[in-house]
Amino acid sequence: MAAVASDDATARLALTDICKTFPGVVANDRVSLTLRPGEIHALLGENGAGKSTLVKIVYGVLRADSGEMRWNGQIVQVGSPAQARRLGIGMVFQHFSLFDSLTVAENIALGIDEKVPMRDLTERIGEVSAHYGLALDPGRHVHTLSVGERQRVEIVRCLLQNPSLLIMDEPTSVLTPQEADRLFETLRQLAAEGVTVLYISHKLEEIRALCEAATVLRGGRVVATCDPRTETARSLAQMMIGAELATPERGGADAAGNDRLTVRNLSLESEHPFGTPIRNVSLSVRAGEILGIAGVAGNGQPELLAALSGETLCEDADAILLDGRPVGRLGPRARRARGVCVVPEERMGQGTVPEMTLSENGFLSAYLRSGMLRQGLLQVRAMSRFASDIIQAYSVMAPGPAAAAGSLSGGNLQKFIIGREILQNPEILIAAHPTWGVDAGAAAAIQQALLDLAKAGAAVLVVSQDLDELFAISDRLAVICEGRLSASRLTRDTTVEQAGLLMGGMFDEAGEIVETHAA
């Protein structure tokens, strides 16, 4: 269905037939979009649907191959972000736009074009943050800020230029539910003041709560425009995917057995200067269950994962136990030999060597637990068979075992990595962000595979930022915040609000929720 640019005279931004092709991919195919003043408009679509490309064209980072852009009725060519900002277009990026080693004020100075003296700038930052309730300390270094605070820096940076269009790229993927609610208030306030907000997301419930119009992209084309308030999350998902969405099926949740993996009072300094140290973390994962660890990014997840996989060794061998035996001083290989398989955070680099083939990548992780190595020689046929098995069992879209890992799309590579670890029959699986950046169809398949693995008796630990995912698959749930871990709770007895409180660090030494003082 083609979007009809109805009343162009009143439109703040009108895009007509925007096309953009990258080598081998049509990212935007005749996309049209109309935004009115004071409107909160959702741009909805799976990863790879062309949302990012489209907003980058609007913001002048990329150039469209063809198509027309009208700004307040005038045809414009936006050649650079600076020009977009002069027109009154502001953008809050999902990644890549703050400088860790610089201060808040310096970061903001970099993002605005007028040359304001630092002192005046500090004053204006104060005014804007007070007006919109976005507390910020201009003198602090960005690496000391939480993710939510970083996002505030970006928003304030945009607002200082008095934009009339604000583009938000997946802003809530890094926020706790409470932080997200605060953000929505700010956005509604902006809309009431006449600012148009273009809101990119694939979280359907929040789009229904916040936006009054939505444009759905699929495969680079506009497939629907609708009013999300009159749609259900399910109908929006179907427009987005173009097919029925499978919901993961849960097995018997109470079948959990003995403790397999136990962490006792683990404390660890971070190796990274901007990292988070781990403070006194204890947890246990039992056979046949999935333990979910929720938390906003940057609260110690990479450090905890590195300690669990053996990439970082603990000072005390007894800090991590496998079936009661200490493994804290053993490296990743020794832990793999004992049945611990890991799906790491970074797909490229940590999870796979992008330049190597799928069968080689399969070998690198699985050779200890399969017959792919004999007397120091590679068993090429066994390697190729193993990779083919993964490709078949997990419907990985790849030409074959000889394809380079780096040639796969993010979602397919993730399916390959998950399949590679699960086909090793792990007794314990540690999965970091298993469906991050994966489209909904593949995500459902991955979640089902994790549930099946637990059902077959393995102990599974999933670290994720996606609360919906953890509520869908985990049996017990714990939350990590500033390097501390809350006590685990049965997922079915936990509400989203409680998880949100925990994600905001509202738990005591014992890891139990601290309720805010009731009157």
Added chain:
Amino acid sequence: MDTAAAVIVSMMAAATPLLYAALGELVTEKSGVLNLGVEGMMITGAVTAFATATITGSSAIGIVAGATAAMALSLIFAVLTLSLVANQVATGLALTIFGIGLSALIGQGYVGTPLDALPKLDIPGVSDIVFIGPVLFGHDFLIYFSFVMVGAVAWFLYRTRAGLVLRAVGESHDAAHAIGYPVIGIRYLAVAFGGAMAGVGGAYLSVAYTPMWIENMTAGRGWIALALVVFATWRPGRVLLGAYLFGGVTILQLHGQGFGLGVASQILSMLPYLATILVLVLISSDRALIRLNAPADIGRVFRPAS
């Protein structure tokens, strides 16, 4: 002039070439580019400055020519690594080898040619005051200018918007690109500045420090300058400290050799390198400090999406 003053004066002269080269490399690296060709650019600057000064009879023109030649060399590096995205380490090493060979070729006819040293700024009366006179006055202008440059680089990097942008580009080129800064253009300028400064450092060697041309006369100072930048945790003040430390120990060991200490002269010659590295390693033993000051994107290839 008493001995102490003489030692300090010669120490300043020994430190100055390093100071120039290291300051230039500091700016280059702060923009996220690692140019390992400092040695090659220095020696090219040295020979060009010497040849030009000999032909024109003017040291000043020689120094400008030296800076220009080294800058031209650095721009070759910039084209290869920034525009053609070649590997920075390999290209930098090649640049050094190329510079050493090229300088030997240019310098062939000038070995043994005499040249008047850069004039000292003597102020009659004042320069004769005991100790203070020779230490504070009576240097050539390049020594004074090197102090100006330390202040200017520090002021530029930490007090101007352009300096902030340069640091931002070195910190995260993707972020800088997303906000809309011309990453490649800024890096070209930073590389060119680094080249010119290395050229001045080299020129100082051949027209002021030892006014003559000898093949390979930089003798690894380019490498020391590179190390200085890292050990000084990318801060101009500490580069000054490191350069003077190196200069000081160089002079001390020369005097030691003169006094006939019972230590092999080769070992004494090693001292400046050892002492500089040792002290700066101690200063920078705080790894967090290095990581906080190090440009995060140094040496990484930037390929903008179009």
